[in-house]
Amino acid sequence: MLSYRGHRNVEGLSVPWRFSHTQTYDPETDPTGLISFGLAENRPMRAEIAKYINEKVYTEQGHYFSTPYTEIRPNNPTQVTFTQDSISYRSSAPTAARLPAAAATHLNNILSPDIPIQPEHIVVADSATSLGNMLGYNLAERGEGILVNRPVYGRFELDYGVEAGVEMVYADTATEEAFSPTSVDKYEQALEAARGRGMQIRAVLLVNPHNPVGRCYPVETLKAIARFCQKHSLHLISDEVYASCVFETDDPDAVPFTSILSLHLVGVIDPNLVHVLYGFSKDFASGGLHLGFLVTQNKQLRQACQAILRLHGASQAAVTIGTAILEDRAFVSSFTAKSRKCLASAYRLTTSTLNEQGINYIKGGNAGFFVYIDLSPYLPFKEGLSPREREFVLAQKLVDAGVFLHPGEEHSKDVGWFRLVFSQEEDILKEGFRRLLGALKSSA
Structure with a gap:
């Protein structure tokens, strides 16, 4: 029924741990939900972008997205109107x-x-x-x-x-x-x-x-x-x-x-x-x-x-x-400055936690949303398991503890290395570390 390409792609869906788990944690509505340290997303800055879109992009009638039909657009050349052209096949x-x-x-x-x-x-x-x-x-x-x-x-x-x-x-x-x-x-x-x-x-x-x-x-x-x-x-x-x-x-x-x-x-x-x-x-x-x-x-x-x-x-x-x-x-400049400040703060919290716990990681980072950490000392030993399967077992243990790290995702030559995404709100980052460290200690 499918082409060879189609069959290969369907088979790819069943590759173990190939796809990330979605973060479901919310301190108010789902405090036991999963915290994902696997998805490279700058979560703290999403609200800034959403706020900007709501305030600066307008409907064709000249109203805010956020409060349609109530606030009239001021005369500001940096603001863009959302018109019929914005939903056409091809723009003018x-x-x-x-x-x-x-x-x-x-x-x-x-x-x-x-x-x-x-x-x-x-x-x-x-x-x-x-x-x-x-x-x-x-x-x-x-x-x-x-x-x-x-x-x-x-x-x-x-x-x-x-x-x-x-x-x-x-x-x-x-x-x-x-x-x-x-x-x-x-x-x-x-x-x-x-x-x-x-x-x-x-x-x-x-x-x-x-x-x-x-x-x-x-x-x-x-x-x-x-x-x-x-x-x-x-x-x-x-x-x-x-x-x-x-x-x-x-x-x-x-x-x-x-x-x-x-x-x-x-x-x-x-x-x-x-x-x-x-x-x-x-x-x-x-x-x-x-x-x-x-x-x-x-x-x-x-x-x-x-x-x-x-x-x-x-x-x-x-x-x-x-x-x-x-x-x-002006917005791009201010947004970038705030983003860099948030990332620097999260990076300091992450690396200080790793240093305190004696967890090895690649030093010298100054960009992106992640540190590359060595969890090889925590890999469980089970007879008959390949090195990659041992990573899978540890990853499952972490998920069971409510935190996700993607095993084998970055194709390291050496087993046991995981990418830890730190671009989270500080309280979520701390809760994620609490879960992660608890699971690792029980593996030691």
């Missing part, structure tokens, strides 16, 4: 041009590109996830590969694989090594091994700032990887969805964020091979808004994406809201 030309222009201004501000981003360099879609799928589809054939180091965000296997059929090929870098120019040696080894088994590699995928380690790539490492891509005629995809989620820490050695686009790459790599992904899900705590951007100078690639965009286009409602947000530079 003036409306359609506003979001790419606003996105270009925003990205020029936060990425500091060596060559300024123009609106025509941007493809707007319904998410960075969809754009990853589109890149896989347009840059590689089914069964070909994209090279990535590990540990790394585990869902790339789905983003690039479910529809496009492209495989993630892992360079076995140690965590520290992944941020060093010497990591190129491991990329070379992985590339040659793939070719030896008849697989073509079409691109290298970077996550910068990194997920799950929470660090940024040094300039020299970025240049070394770019040279590697040029040497082998590989595309370089830089996923920069956490670009503004960089915060202050007490670590003087923490590396600041550098976009691949900010480097002077003349003589290093053909600019037509360099592509950046960005979206609203992380920097604006708005995963459900579904807005993503691909930035590339490669005109042919942009055309290929446009050819399949009807399957991945952003809704005009999301375009209207996204335009309102990005055109309000």
Whole structure:
């Protein structure tokens, strides 16, 4: 009844622990509900975005979303009207041009590109996830590969694989090594091994700032990887969805964020091979808004994406809201500052708790929503279980205690490492730690 592709995707639904549990905890209505340390969402900042949309985006009659038909819109050029055009199949030309222009201004501000981003360099879609799928589809054939180091965000296997059929090929870098120019040696080894088994590699995928380690790539490492891509005629995809989620820490050695686009790459790599992904899900705590951007100078690639965009286009409602947000530079600045302050506070609470409890984690983080922690001392030993199955047993014990961490999600070479997402309200973070530590102590 189904195609081979359909059958494979259905089988993927039954892979153990492949999908995250949903947070159900609420201190008032569901105090025994599950707390998720697995979903990379900036929960404390969602209220800020919802409040902004309610106050700044208006109905066609000139009224607030939040209190329709009662408050009349003041004369404010930063406010955007939600019109019939916002729910049409296609926006009129003036409306359609506003979001790419606003996105270009925003990205020029936060990425500091060596060559300024123009609106025509941007493809707007319904998410960075969809754009990853589109890149896989347009840059590689089914069964070909994209090279990535590990540990790394585990869902790339789905983003690039479910529809496009492209495989993630892992360079076995140690965590520290992944941020060093010497990591190129491991990329070379992985590339040659793939070719030896008849697989073509079409691109290298970077996550910068990194997920799950929470660090940024040094300039020299970025240049070394770019040279590697040029040497082998590989595309370089830089996923920069956490670009503004960089915060202050007490670590003087923490590396600041550098976009691949900010480097002077003349003589290093053909600019037509360099592509950046960005979206609203992380920097604006708005995963459900579904807005993503691909930035590339490669005109042919942009055309290929446009050819399949009807399957991945952003809704005009999301375009209207996204335009309102990005055109309000004062709001973007204040929102980003508050987000960074919240993340820094949550990071300090998380790392101080881990330090007090003697739980090992990767140091030097200053970006994203997570720390990468080593729970290998707490893995239960049971005869006949594989290392990954031992992770599953621990993960189930944590769920039974009311807290979720995703086992095996980040494809570490070493067993027992988990990504812990700390971007929660402080009281929820503390309650989650209480549950987590209680479960770990009972495992010791």
